[in-house]
Amino acid sequence: MIEKVGVIGAGQMGNGIAHVCALSKFDVKLIDINEAQLKKALQTIDTNMSRQVKRGFITEDDHQAALSRIATGQSYELLKDCDFIIEAATEKEEIKKEIMKALCPVLKPEAMLASNTSSISITRLAAATDRPSKFIGMHFMNPVPLMQLVELIRGLATDDETYTAVKTLAEKLGKTTASSEDFPAFIVNRILLPMINEAVYTLYEGVGSVDSIDTAMRLGANHPMGPLELADFIGLDVCLAVMQVLYDGLADSKYRPCPLLVKYVEAGWYGKKVGRGFYDYSGETPIPTR
Ligand SMILES: CC(=O)CC(=O)SCCNC(=O)CCNC(=O)[C@H](O)C(C)(C)COP(=O)(O)OP(=O)(O)OC[C@H]1O[C@@H](n2cnc3c(N)ncnc32)[C@H](O)[C@@H]1OP(=O)(O)O
Ligand SMILES: NC(=O)C1=CN([C@@H]2O[C@H](COP(=O)(O)OP(=O)(O)OC[C@H]3O[C@@H](n4cnc5c(N)ncnc54)[C@H](OP(=O)(O)O)[C@@H]3O)[C@@H](O)[C@H]2O)C=CC1
Numbered sequence: 001m002i003e004k005v006g007v008i009g010a011g012q013m014g015n016g017i018a019h020v021c022a023l024s025k026f027d028v029k030l031i032d033i034n035e036a037q038l039k040k041a042l043q044t045i046d047t048n049m050s051r052q053v054k055r056g057f058i059t060e061d062d063h064q065a066a067l068s069r070i071a072t073g074q075s076y077e078l079l080k081d082c083d084f085i086i087e088a089a090t091e092k093e094e095i096k097k098e099i100m101k102a103l104c105p106v107l108k109p110e111a112m113l114a115s116n117t118s119s120i121s122i123t124r125l126a127a128a129t130d131r132p133s134k135f136i137g138m139h140f141m142n143p144v145p146l147m148q149l150v151e152l153i154r155g156l157a158t159d160d161e162t163y164t165a166v167k168t169l170a171e172k173l174g175k176t177t178a179s180s181e182d183f184p185a186f187i188v189n190r191i192l193l194p195m196i197n198e199a200v201y202t203l204y205e206g207v208g209s210v211d212s213i214d215t216a217m218r219l220g221a222n223h224p225m226g227p228l229e230l231a232d233f234i235g236l237d238v239c240l241a242v243m244q245v246l247y248d249g250l251a252d253s254k255y256r257p258c259p260l261l262v263k264y265v266e267a268g269w270y271g272k273k274v275g276r277g278f279y280d281y282s283g284e285t286p287i288p289t290r
Contacts, residue, residue, distance in 0.1 A: 001083070001165075002026070002083045002084045002112075002165060002168075002169050003026065003027065003083055004026065004027045004028075004029070004081055004082045004083050004084075005021045005026045005027070005028050005029070005082060005083070005084050005085070005086065006028075006029045006030075006031065006078070006079035006082035006084070006085035006086070007021070007028060007029070007030045007031065007085075007086055007088060008031045008032075008079075008085065008086070008087045008088060008089055008099055008103070009031075009032060009087065009088040009089035009090070009116075010030050010031070010032035010034075010037045010038050010040075010041035010072070011032075011037065011041075011088065011089075011090075011273075012044075012142060012143075012235070012273060013088040013116055013140060013142060013144065014030060014032070014041065014088040014089075014116075015030075015041035015042075015044045015045050016048075016140065016142065016143055016144025016145055017086060017088055017116065017140055017144055018030045018041070018045060018070055019045045019048060019049065019066075019144065019145055020144055020145055020173045020174070020175075021173065022045075022066035022067070022069040022070050023049070023058065023062060023066045023145075024172055024173050024174070025069070026069070027069050027071075028069055028070045028071070029070075029071050029072075029073065029078045029079055029082060030070055030071070030072045030073075031072070031073060031074065031075070031076065031078060031079065032072075032074065033074060035074060038072040038073075038074070041072070042067075042070065042072065045067070045070065046067060048143075048145060049062075049063040049066060049067070050063065052145070076102060076103050076106045077106055079103065079106060079107065080106050080107065080108070081108065082107070082108075082111060083108070083110075083111055083112070084111065084112045084113075084114070084165075084166070084169065085103065085107065085111060085112075085113050085114070086113075086114045086115070086116055086138055087099055087100070087103075087113070087114070087115045087116065087117075088115075088116040088140075090237075091117065091118055091119065091120070091237070091238050091241040091242070092241065093120050093124070093125070096115060096117065096120065096125055096128075097124075097125065097128040100113070100125065100128040100129045101128060104129050104130045104131070105130075109131075110134075111131075111134070112131075112134045112135075112136070112162050112165060112166065113129060113131065113134060113135045113136075114135070114136050114137065114138035114166060115135075115137055115138070116137075116138060116139055116140055117137060117139070118139065118185065118189050118238060118241070118242050119184055119185040119186070119189055119193075119241065119242040119245035119246065120245060121155075121182060121184070121249075122135065122136065122137040122153045122154070122155035122158070122182045123155040123156045123157070123182050125155070126155040126156075126157055126158070132155060132156075132157035132158075133157045133158065133159040133162065134158075134159070134162050135155055135157070135158060135162070136152065136153065136154060136155065136158050136162050136163060136166050137151070137152065137153030137154075137155070137180075137182070137186070138150060138151075138152060138153075138166055138169075138170065139151035139152075139153065139180075139186060139188070140175075141188065142233065142234060148175060148176050149175065149176060149177075149178060149188070150170040150173075150175040150176070150177050150178075151177070151178055151179075151180050151186050151187060151188060152166060152167060152170070152177050152178070152179050152180070153179075153180050153181070153182050153186055154179070154181075154182065155182055156182070183249075184245050184246050184248075184249030184250055185242050185245055185246050185249075189242050189246075190246065193239060193242045193243055193246065194243075194246070194254070194255060195227060196227045196228075196230060196231045196234075196239055197239070197243050197255075197257060197258050197261065198227075199213050199217070199226075199227035199228055199231070200228070200231070200258040200260050200261045201258045201260075203228065203260060203278070203290060204258055204259065204260040209288065209290060210228050210278050210279065210288035210289065210290050211288045213226060213227065213228055214226020214227065214228050214229050214288075228277075228278040228279075229278070229279065229286075231261075231271065231277065231278060232271035232272045232277035232278050232279055232281075232286075233271065233272055234271070235270050235271050235272075235273055236261060236264050236265050236269065236270050236271045236277050237265050237270045237271075239261060240257055240261050240262060240265045243255060243256075243257040243261070244257060264277060264278075276289070277289075278290070
């Protein structure tokens with residue numbers, strides 16, 4: 001039974017996962033390599049829970065109790081009594097494999113492991129652990145507290161016990177699951193990211209401005225966010241990483257990352273999380289940059 005949950009990576013997904021686990025009464029250990037990021041994550045969780053209190057979704061008591069269930073730290077030692085660990089670090093295969101190698105020796109033998117990867121092979125990540133049968137893809141959507149879906153991805157070796165335990169966990173968090181086979185970028189991102197990449201091509205080729213493209217898709221296709229606003233929200237580094245996995249993994253030129261997306265990432269313009277992407281977030285309201 002899962003009672004104590006470890007979360008590795010305190011970025012936008014890690015803080016969201018810690019948030020929903022703590023609100024569902026799990027003890028949470030949140031780990032990051034960066035102390036400042038841990039502080040920022042706790043502040044973000046606090047702010048987001050306050051928003052939920054204001055709207056009447058949770059009570060102030062729920063908020064305070066959930067915050068008290070989250071412990072943070074930089075050492076994997078903190079995870080030694082966790083029943084389940086979910087990795088939500090940077091979308092780079094080498095980083096995730098290094099984490100698995102360093103993490104496994106400190107874990108309980110029966111602990112289960114998951115990755116929140118957006119695109120990388122679960123079977124390959126599982127092979128970097130000492131327990132491929134207890135490893136699974138658990139792919140939350142952003143923003144975690146609001147989005148209903150969790151994609152579950154079984155690797156070649158994932159056993160039924162792990163799949164059932166993690167599906168039950170997702171349901172306890174109030175989420176609905178959809179199962180995907182272990183193919184590059186799974187289901188949601190196989191479909192969503194090529195659309196976002198196409199929106200960047202539409203901008204690159206001068207078909208429309210940032211504002212025209214986003215307005216067109218918001219009002220013309222009823223998407224809650226335009227594709228460029230959504231790309232900034234996801235993080236352009238994550239978008240590019242997913243397109244690279246699709247391009248390499250499926251060997252089809254239709255997944256070629258747009259050169260403009262590559263340039264933005266090379267410039268460090270990763271989107272909302274750094275204050276600049278297709279929009280400039282330095283003022284009161286986001287300003288389109290093209
Ligand atoms: C890349 C990958 O691997 C996979 C992915 O995740 S792909 C990305 C998937 N996500 C999407 O496509 C998101 C698209 N956008 C949306 O669906 C919507 O814009 C949205 C759900 C994000 C926001 O919807 P909205 O109706 O505008 O909600 P919004 O008015 O901002 O918030 C309503 C309330 O929800 C709560 N809320 C909003 N954001 C929150 C957060 N991050 N945490 C907790 N509560 C939150 C607050 O109570 C908020 O009220 P206040 O604004 O008064 O504080
Ligand atoms: N953004 C999104 O919309 C979604 C992302 N995902 C996936 O979730 C994962 C995290 O994405 P996201 O939260 O957006 O990314 P962020 O860049 O916001 O956060 C990643 C965090 O991981 C930290 N980190 C890097 N290396 C390590 C390590 N070795 N140990 C612990 N922490 C580490 C980073 O620290 P530092 O900044 O110091 O490098 C950073 O704080 C990725 O796999 C991504 O594909 C899944 C669904 C949606």
